[in-house]
Amino acid sequence: MDKLIQDLKVQIIAQLNLQDVKPEEIGDDQPLFVDGLGLDSIDALELIVLLQQQYKIKLSNAEDGPNVFRSVKTMAEYITEHQAQNS
Amino acid sequence: MPGEIYITASTVISKGRIIKNGVSIFESKDTNAPGFLLAAYQQLGIKYSKFYKMDNLSKLGWLAAEMLLKDSLDEGKYQPEDVGIIFMNASSSLDADLKYFESTKEFASPALFVYTLPNIVIGEICIKHKFRGENAFFIFEAFDADFMQKYVSNGINNNILQACICGWVEFIGEEYKAVLFLVEKNGGGDELADTVRVAFTKENLNKIYQF
Amino acid sequence: MNAPVFIAGVGAISAIGNNVGECLAALEQEQAGMGEMMYLQSVHGKTLPVAEVKLNNEKLAQLLGLPAVISRTAMLSMMAAKEALHNAAIPGLTSLRTGFISANTVGGMDRTEKFFAEFLLDNKKGKLRDVLHHECGYITELVADYLGIRNYVSTISTACSSSANSIFYGARLIRNDILDVVVAGGTDALTKFTLNGFNTLMILDQEFCKPFDENRKGLNLGEGAGYVVLVSERVAATLQHAPACKLAGYCNANDAYHQTASSPDGTGSYLAMKGALERSGLEITDIDYINLHGTGTQNNDIAEGTAIKRLFGPLYPKMSSTKSYTGHTLGASGGLEAVFSALSIRERMIFPNLRLQTPMKDFPFIPETTLIKNVHVNNVLSNSFGFGGNCSSLIFSKT
Numbered sequence: 001m002d003k004l005i006q007d008l009k010v011q012i013i014a015q016l017n018l019q020d021v022k023p024e025e026i027g028d029d030q031p032l033f034v035d036g037l038g039l040d041s042i043d044a045l046e047l048i049v050l051l052q053q054q055y056k057i058k059l060s061n062a063e064d065g066p067n068v069f070r071s072v073k074t075m076a077e078y079i080t081e082h083q084a085q086n087s
Numbered sequence: 088m089p090g091e092i093y094i095t096a097s098t099v100i101s102k103g104r105i106i107k108n109g110v111s112i113f114e115s116k117d118t119n120a121p122g123f124l125l126a127a128y129q130q131l132g133i134k135y136s137k138f139y140k141m142d143n144l145s146k147l148g149w150l151a152a153e154m155l156l157k158d159s160l161d162e163g164k165y166q167p168e169d170v171g172i173i174f175m176n177a178s179s180s181l182d183a184d185l186k187y188f189e190s191t192k193e194f195a196s197p198a199l200f201v202y203t204l205p206n207i208v209i210g211e212i213c214i215k216h217k218f219r220g221e222n223a224f225f226i227f228e229a230f231d232a233d234f235m236q237k238y239v240s241n242g243i244n245n246n247i248l249q250a251c252i253c254g255w256v257e258f259i260g261e262e263y264k265a266v267l268f269l270v271e272k273n274g275g276g277d278e279l280a281d282t283v284r285v286a287f288t289k290e291n292l293n294k295i296y297q298f
Numbered sequence: 299m300n301a302p303v304f305i306a307g308v309g310a311i312s313a314i315g316n317n318v319g320e321c322l323a324a325l326e327q328e329q330a331g332m333g334e335m336m337y338l339q340s341v342h343g344k345t346l347p348v349a350e351v352k353l354n355n356e357k358l359a360q361l362l363g364l365p366a367v368i369s370r371t372a373m374l375s376m377m378a379a380k381e382a383l384h385n386a387a388i389p390g391l392t393s394l395r396t397g398f399i400s401a402n403t404v405g406g407m408d409r410t411e412k413f414f415a416e417f418l419l420d421n422k423k424g425k426l427r428d429v430l431h432h433e434c435g436y437i438t439e440l441v442a443d444y445l446g447i448r449n450y451v452s453t454i455s456t457a458c459s460s461s462a463n464s465i466f467y468g469a470r471l472i473r474n475d476i477l478d479v480v481v482a483g484g485t486d487a488l489t490k491f492t493l494n495g496f497n498t499l500m501i502l503d504q505e506f507c508k509p510f511d512e513n514r515k516g517l518n519l520g521e522g523a524g525y526v527v528l529v530s531e532r533v534a535a536t537l538q539h540a541p542a543c544k545l546a547g548y549c550n551a552n553d554a555y556h557q558t559a560s561s562p563d564g565t566g567s568y569l570a571m572k573g574a575l576e577r578s579g580l581e582i583t584d585i586d587y588i589n590l591h592g593t594g595t596q597n598n599d600i601a602e603g604t605a606i607k608r609l610f611g612p613l614y615p616k617m618s619s620t621k622s623y624t625g626h627t628l629g630a631s632g633g634l635e636a637v638f639s640a641l642s643i644r645e646r647m648i649f650p651n652l653r654l655q656t657p658m659k660d661f662p663f664i665p666e667t668t669l670i671k672n673v674h675v676n677n678v679l680s681n682s683f684g685f686g687g688n689c690s691s692l693i694f695s696k697t
Contacts, residue, residue, distance in 0.1 A: 016140070019139040020139070021136075041559055042140075042557070042558065045197035046197060168551060177435070179433065184491070197499050197500075205455050205456075206455065207685065213552040213553075213687055214555065218552060219551050219552050223467070226435040226438075
């Protein structure tokens with residue numbers, strides 16, 4: 001899970017063009033959308049693309065978004081859960 | 088002079104240079120256009136992380152507007168609805184369209200699709216400065232100073248706008264040029280040097296465009 | 299007060315009709331135009347309803363007397379603009395100063411996509427002439443040539459408010475005595491580029507859209523073209539039939555919030571509507587009908603509704619979104635809905651907002667759900683709000 005969280009931070013920065021942010025500056029539990037990184041609705045859509053591109057997981061219901069993308073940790077948990085289901 | 092309209096500032100970004108009011112403020116030998124814009128952003132000490140998400144056209148136009156407005160526009164003087172933005176170019180958002188299209192081969196990118204409209208650059212400037220006045224984006228084969236002068240003068244003379252950021256913003260491949268003018272009724276602040284403030288005529292627009 | 303600008307003629311083509319008469323009949327009969335994709339070839343063909351014009355490119359070209367290599371965007375524009383000029387029947391048109399102000403967002407993308415598909419498979423394939431039409435400006439030039447308008451030609455590209463902006467720009471040219479006649483509006487053809495793009499933004503409804511419904515899920519993309527012929531008072535006096543309406547007010551403002559989403563309180567929309575009212579000299583109680591932007595997305599409808607509540611509350615005019623018929627025609631929507639607004643005045647009808655089952659709980663008003671006939675419609679407010687925060691409102695008034 002730790003490696004996944006680290007990888008995710010790097011991937012999020014790349015996918016969302018957060019050039020000013022370093023991976024170590026993103027807390028595992030830090031809210032991504034409210035305050036924190038100040039991400040917006042387009043960023044949320046890009047995270048959906050990231051899930052699909054990097055982890056082959058399709059978030060078909062956009063309403064699950066806020067929960068899945070609450071923090072890097074919740075994203076990692078979601079990925080772990082769904083990769084287990086897929087394999 | 089009440090009722091007169093003036094160009095109170097101008098910015099040209101072209102061929103590796105940024106020129107504000109006729110004076111070079113940044114130069115780079117970086118021949119790669121996106122690289123040049125990034126270098127300009129970093130070295131001019133601006134802090135606006137949303138810059139990185141923009142497409143090339145928006146980066147160019149937004150940067151040109153930042154340089155134009157810095158130390159030139161007294162934003163406190165105007166209500167949000169008083170300041171408008173009127174831009175034109177030839178290629179519309181073609182640069183972004185191509186990048187988005189590339190992404191559709193694998194995974195279509197929503198962040199790239201956002202920029203497949205030329206007026207998004209206007210949106211980015213308004214988001215930063217909260218300008219809410221009339222705004223438009225026209226497609227012309229080349230910079231049309233006569234059109235610009237008439238359109239903006241009409242807006243200011245009829246009290247639709249009190250100030251306007253207008254000009255040409257074009258980015259396609261490695262070709263880029265932004266020429267922006269700050270146009271105000273009553274010529275801006277009294278302390279503005281006469282060398283900076285010039286009458287809003289098509290001749291003056293063309294002179295600055297060809298700098 | 300500024301000189302009045304009259305609407306001498308209207309022209310339209312959309313999913314609900316190939317001309318104004320057909321569109322009007324569909325509006326009256328509550329016949330929506332969206333359905334399964336028929337003409338565009340897309341991977342989303344079975345999952346996303348679209349509102350296509352019911353003519354393929356060969357048929358359009360035939361009707362226009364042109365070779366079938368012209369971009370669909372241009373052909374739709376030609377159909378509607380030609381009809382508008384014909385409808386206006388301006389005597390001595392060739393001796394008047396005439397302009398063509400047109401808007402589009404996709405340019406010749408329909409041809410370019412076709413080229414790319416062939417080119418990507420084999421870079422010796424694909425006809426380069428297909429990409430010649432790509433530019434938005436080129437589409438306008440093609441149509442202006444077809445119409446024989448040379449004095450003044452301009453292209454506006456400001457997303458979904460583009461053709462509304464064309465119309466008030468055209469009016470300004472007449473007011474400033476630069477032109478006597480302006481054909482103004484816009485066009486957009488459905489393309490895979492736009493369909494895929496909107497799909498990635500996740501704002502498309504997989505069912506037929508439900509503007510202003512509490513359970514709305516998004517928009518349906520459409521295509522079409524809509525133009526009005528604007529004339530000066532002097533030219534209006536020469537017409538055989540007095541114009542039914544005039545452009546009484548207009549305003550454009552920027553929402554300054556987000557590239558593609560509207561601010562929750564609809565500031566840009568509010569400023570545009572308020573500004574149009576002020577310019578027209580009308581009171582809020584003078585507005586009989588609002589043709590809503592009403593795309594059916596969660597975001598637009600709440601923002602637009604909030605702005606309406608703020609401006610009009612507690613006395614609300616009747617309102618509806620005709621995108622429930624035509625889908626969202628993007629660059630054409632302002633022009634097409636201007637035509638519908640003019641029809642509303644002329645025909646004394648208020649068109650319904652289709653498929654509205656559950657009114658939005660945030661608002662004390664409900665758009666009309668059935669057609670209303672034989673009513674006084676003196677002043678219509680038409681909204682068009684585009685990406686980039688570009689918000690425009692037009693007001694049409696009975697003469």
